Amino acid sequence: MIDEKYPPGKRKIIKALRSLLKDRDFNSVTISDIAKTAGVTEGLIYKYFTNKRDLLYKVLKEHINQFLFKVEKDLEGSLSSLDKLKAIVHSSVYSYDKHRVFAKMLMIEVRNSPDYFSSEACDLIRKHVKNILEIIKEGIKNREIKDTLNPIAMREVLLGAIEQSCVSKIIFNRKIDVDEITDDICNIIFNGLSQN
Amino acid sequence: MIDEKYPPGKRKIIKALRSLLKDRDFNSVTISDIAKTAGVTEGLIYKYFTNKRDLLYKVLKEHINQFLFKVEKDLEGSLSSLDKLKAIVHSSVYSYDKHRVFAKMLMIEVRNSPDYFSSEACDLIRKHVKNILEIIKEGIKNREIKDTLNPIAMREVLLGAIEQSCVSKIIFNRKIDVDEITDDICNIIFNGLSQN
DNA sequence: AAGGTGAGTGAGTTTTACTTACTAAAAATG
DNA sequence: CATTTTTAGTAAGTAAAACTCACTCACCTT
Structure with missing residues (x-):
């Protein structure tokens, strides 16, 4: 810790x-x-x-480290790329739920100061986000994921969906049903919401 | 103005x-x-x-008013529910791009103070977000949108995708290709990223 | 034993959000 | 037309917060 x-x-x-x-x-x-x-x-x-925000970023870094370690472990079992993405969604939502202070920091405290983006905490997040992109590209190569879509856009949609699905629950201290949110997000993003 | x-x-x-x-x-x-x-x-x-943040919220409110007015106008032409959703995505991305100060306020300055959620600015946003949910439900009724998915989850994915697709570009002052981002988001969310 | 080093203190200073007592002009009132 | 009231604005101050700095003390090292 x-x-x-x-x-x-x-x-x-x-x-x-x-x-x-x-x-x-x-x-x-x-x-x-x-x-x-x-x-x-x-x-x-x-x-x-060095200052109050630096303290925040150092505390955040501790949490992100643990989080990334857990994600890595959760990915081990998954074979398909879509399963890997689902594992990341699950890990993220689980982690936001379990460590609400960490979630608050990441989702609402950190963005609004430019120096976050040169912090070690941010570097770790960048690594994670890069990793997601690799999984998507791998999924395109092995024909699980459409090659007609922009991989970066896919990643943004996925990350945005995770955050948006949790943020209000974190802010207002509401219950998070990790499995339900994970299924919802993945069903929507993997299969689309259009009927035909 | x-x-x-x-x-x-x-x-x-x-x-x-x-x-x-x-x-x-x-x-x-x-x-x-x-x-x-x-x-x-x-x-x-x-x-x-009344205080510094109140000033922020009042300034924000001006912008949101204009934004909602524009969204309403953009929705007039659309017939299908999916077209309406796409119009909202386009309006939002366009607005974030055109009014970057407004985008910054909404995406990075506002969340981290509890009193935002009792501001008039927040009330307006809630109205907008409710409206999106109505469009989704309407789409389910007229069989454009799957009835097997959670409407609120769909809305979260859509809103999260919009925000996540713009936020880094707003923070780092990068160009936003409104049409491209709109198409990417809608293609992914409407049709899904799974190949089969 | 002397000197250096790392952990910790406490009394500042500066900055910043916010307050309050005031003025001058315009608008309402009688 | 005189008087009261309201509105727009000022100037000087306060309290609290972030941050600084000169210092002490204990413990290694040689």
Whole structure:
């Protein structure tokens, strides 16, 4: 989870932010809150993190690492490309449901600051997203997926569908039926909604 | 555009924020920046808007109003439900491309504050989103759209696809090919990406 | 034992969102 | 036409938040 080699203060800070984000949004959580919750001084936070957002991205990175590890494992059993895509949808929705703080960070806190896109957290996400594109291209090669469609567009539709299907449930703390959402998304995107 | 009955100070404030958001994110724009750009004092901003985010939502509301008006117009010609959905996709992508500040606000600035969801801007969006669901249900009734799929899930996939297809282009100021993106999204979602 | 290093402190400073008490002009009222 | 009220706007301030910096203390290393 949190790298063991971190000094106790750093660990406490990361843990504190994660816990505070459970019920509150990032902007409303103050450095002073984090320091108090962690039982350290504000100054120490700036020893380990260059600023408040940097702290957020470091915490996020921990989660993404775990997430990508799980996705990798979930993909092992799948043979067909469509099955692999479905496994990714399932892993993503499952992960958003299980780790709602992580979901909130990724879906609502992170985008609105340009420096996210040069963070390590973002690099990890880029790797993941690149991987999805590879699976789609592989599916086109082995004739599971139509070669008349733009692979990047397919990926965007898939990723957008996952996010949109979860975001309101995350924001309003509603239940997520992982299997149902996964089936819905995949049925729609794999087979289309047109009757004929 | 901006309601003519507004006093000049208010108009200048709204215009100032809109102009500042062209190159910067909302959090990095300060009240002082807005006041300076508008040529008014900070105090005046708080005469017309209860707080910084309220100002954002009011500016956003102006745009959404125009957007919904355009969507309504674009829907007039369409007969089939799928054509209507395609018209909505086109309108949305066109609007994001044409009004990038509006797109930024909707896609990246707005979500991360709980009070957005009780704003008038959000009410308008809800109306729009409800309307999309009605079109889908109508399509199911007239047998254009499969009745085996969850209508709400279809809507989420559609909305997610639109957003995801545009968001990176908005953030990184890249070109958007409205027709191409519209065709890609509709081809994928209407017909599915599975070969068989 | 001396010196260096990493963990942590606490008292600042600066910035920023927001408040409040005020003015001057225009509009409504009698 | 005089007076009250409303509207548009200002200027100076406050409180809280993010961030800085000079410092201490404990523990290695040689």
